[in-house]
Amino acid sequence: MSAHRLSRCSAAAASFALVLGLYAAPAGAAEASSPQTVVSVTTTAGATAAPRLVAKATKFKNCTKLHKKYRHGVGKKGATDHVSGRGKRVTNFTRNNAAYAANRHLDRDKDGIACEQH
Structure with a gap:
């Protein structure tokens, strides 16, 4: 299988395998101004992409x-x-x-x- 075709398959598989977890700041780090979520992408081949931060939705009172x-x-x-x-x-x-x-x-x-x- 060509490298181009493999990368297209991996990208498609990655979009279906999102794993969400809560963000925990490293010890001694200042708290973030808004809650954060870490999104980790895992492909079907088992490779894991670098996690990225996504802001959580805000719940409003009114x-x-x-x-x-x-x-x-x-x-x-x-x-x-x-x-x-x-x-x-x-x-x-x-x-x-x-x-x-x-x-x-x-x-x-x-x-x-x-x-x-x-």
């Missing part, structure tokens, strides 16, 4: 606080706004599955978009 970061709300990828009457759908919300999952409690109409507003 929509006012969420709107400071996500102006038009946050929703799952592929979600559509449910409207009543002749209102226009909100389409410019941020699509982020992790942020929506952390703030699902703010989705009053259960349409997959938390705190949607025009």
Whole structure:
């Protein structure tokens, strides 16, 4: 098998084998300003790529606080706004599955978009 083809297979396999773990800062290191997650990628061949840090989604107490970061709300990828009457759908919300999952409690109409507003 050629090196190019092998690298394509390894990259595809790596995308399916994500392993998440909590980030632990080394002793004596200053604490990070936001929680972090270490993402480690393992290929089917057993090789492990270098871990990288990914920020965890923030859980907001209410929509006012969420709107400071996500102006038009946050929703799952592929979600559509449910409207009543002749209102226009909100389409410019941020699509982020992790942020929506952390703030699902703010989705009053259960349409997959938390705190949607025009």
